Amino acid sequence: MELLNKWIKKIKTAEEARYLIPQNDCSTKILLCGPTYSDITFFGSFLLDAKALKLWAIDHSKNVYSTNKVTQQARQFLPIWLHTVKSDSDNFVTLLDNPMRDVLVPYVFDFYTKGWLKVYCHQCCEEFDSIVDNEHDLLKFGNKSSWTDEWLCHQGHILHHKDHDVRWIVRKKTKGLVL
């Protein structure tokens, strides 16, 4: 019985999971990733242009769905939050909560290629509009691939480093039925 109660409590908690809307307005600069968040793969501070993100966020909230309720609620709140961005808010940086980071961080490289990111290197204390993409160690064995994503500042300091290991699942071709 105790186990059943625990189980019911767990389900109720999951049902009640709700995104807690940030109390602060969003500024023009959003800190997407970096040491402030204790990130283990991002060593530079990646600053995202909130104004550039507005249309992307509307489109993204309509077309991408997460099974995680809280992440999904954060995704749907993002365009509303970005609506609060004032053009004179350049002098402070907005930090993200975890659900909002779950929505945005997977797109860090996309944002970079769109020109919406600036990266601050904590080693040379400089801000960069562009990074040096130093992807390496691409290996393929059968259905396994591995590689290392590495981004550097223009002085050669590591801004991001992540090892990837992927196993590809290949669907077998089915023979057509002959009637």
Ligand SMILES: [Zn+2]
């Ligand atoms: Zn540097």
